[in-house]
Amino acid sequence: MEVERVQAIVSSSLAKNNIPLEFVRPEDEQPAITTFHGPIPDIPVIDFNHPDQDHIIHLIANASREWGIFQVVNHGIPFDLIQKLQQVGKEFFDLPQEEKEVYAKPPGALTLEGYGSKIGKDVNGKKNWADHLFHKIWPASCINHQFWPKNPPPYRAVNEEYAQEVRKVVDKLFKWLSIGLGLEADVLKEGAGGEEIEYLMKINYYPPCPRPDLTLGVTSHTDLSAMTVLVPNEVPGLQVFKDGHWIDAKYIPGALIIHIGDQIEILSNGKYKAVLHRTTVDKEKTRMSWPVFLEPPGEFVVGPLPQLVDPQIPPKYKPKKFKDYSYCKFHKLPQY
Ligand SMILES: O=C(O)CCC(=O)C(=O)O
Numbered sequence: 397m398e399v400e401r402v403q404a405i406v407s408s409s410l411a412k413n414n415i416p417l418e419f420v421r422p423e424d425e426q427p428a429i430t431t432f433h434g435p436i437p438d439i440p441v442i443d444f445n446h447p448d449q450d451h452i453i454h455l456i457a458n459a460s461r462e463w464g465i466f467q468v469v470n471h472g473i474p475f476d477l478i479q480k481l482q483q484v485g486k487e488f489f490d491l492p493q494e495e496k497e498v499y500a501k502p503p504g505a506l507t508l509e510g511y512g513s514k515i516g517k518d519v520n521g522k523k524n525w526a527d528h529l530f531h532k533i534w535p536a537s538c539i540n541h542q543f544w545p546k547n548p549p550p551y552r553a554v555n556e557e558y559a560q561e562v563r564k565v566v567d568k569l570f571k572w573l574s575i576g577l578g579l580e581a582d583v584l585k586e587g588a589g590g591e592e593i594e595y596l597m598k599i600n601y602y603p604p605c606p607r608p609d610l611t612l613g614v615t616s617h618t619d620l621s622a623m624t625v626l627v628p629n630e631v632p633g634l635q636v637f638k639d640g641h642w643i644d645a646k647y648i649p650g651a652l653i654i655h656i657g658d659q660i661e662i663l664s665n666g667k668y669k670a671v672l673h674r675t676t677v678d679k680e681k682t683r684m685s686w687p688v689f690l691e692p693p694g695e696f697v698v699g700p701l702p703q704l705v706d707p708q709i710p711p712k713y714k715p716k717k718f719k720d721y722s723y724c725k726f727h728k729l730p731q732y
């Protein structure tokens with residue numbers, strides 16, 4: 397069966413002011429009805445250039461306890477590299493449809509890697525207003541170049557360079573998040589797979605939509621990863637659920653958006669929270685984003701760090717192989 401990409405639907409036959417019913421969300425999900433516009437604090441913004449490292453650690457730990465998400469400025473990744481990452485990704489999605497299909501996720505494949513759209517409809521029978529491309533970028537041993545676009549030609553070099561830069565930021569984040577729990581600097585990284593942690597790049601492509609009030613790009617979820625490091629383009633759309641409200645993330649040029657994912661929530665025994673988030677789409681503009689998911693290897697067992705468990709504070713999660721955790725999450729089965 398041929399899967400129809402959202403981008404292809406948009407460029408073909410879309411009636412003005414109309415979208416196919418399978419993209420129309422129930423009212424309790426529609427962004428026009430459920431987005432909060434009252435006064436509310438912004439997602440915390442953390443400056444890695446702050447001279448006092450203890451202060452940075454304090455801010456990161458607080459943001460991860462209270463929000464599960466924060467933005468980082470002055471993170472050290474050169475702005476022109478971020479712009480190149482965006483440019484080569486955009487050029488890939490601008491290719492003719494049949495050229496992109498060369499990278500299509502093989503049907504029935506176990507891997508997430510490849511070009512595609514979410515095939516299954518969700519529990520409401522609804523689809524996401526988004527296409528995507530997934531491929532691993534680190535460690536070298538887990539890279540499948542068959543899923544890396546050959547076009548545009550600089551795609552590979554730019555993604556290789558980005559992988560090296562993002563690793564430096566990730567190492568700092570793991571270290572500071574660990575210290576923020578009152579623990580040794582290496583515990584979270586080691587608890588999530590150490591040097592074997594896999595860096596999974598995703599490009600989200602959200603075409604313009606005639607009815608952004610009715611649909612969603614990605615529906616509400618927490619990330620399966622340990623954490624996620626995301627570069628957005630300039631079109632707003634990320635929303636986070638905080639204190640019972642869906643609120644918009646502000647776009648800060650060049651900033652990285654850090655999501656705490658399920659595996660850090662588990663490792664920290666619930667001290668840090670995986671953030672519930674979703675995305676909206678735009679009437680005129682294409683939104684894109686480049687999350688990198690940091691995932692334990694499939695066979696790696698993740699559970700609450702023993703240092704955070706005692707008779708007064710029992711473990712809130714059972715240790716589990718990452719591949720089993722992912723399987724349950726994708727198939728919407730209970731975890732424990
Ligand atoms: O596009 C975004 O800002 C977020 C995308 C997202 O949540 C995801 O791909 O997991």
Ligand SMILES: [Fe+2]
Binds near residue numbers: 617618619
């Ligand atoms: Fe996400």
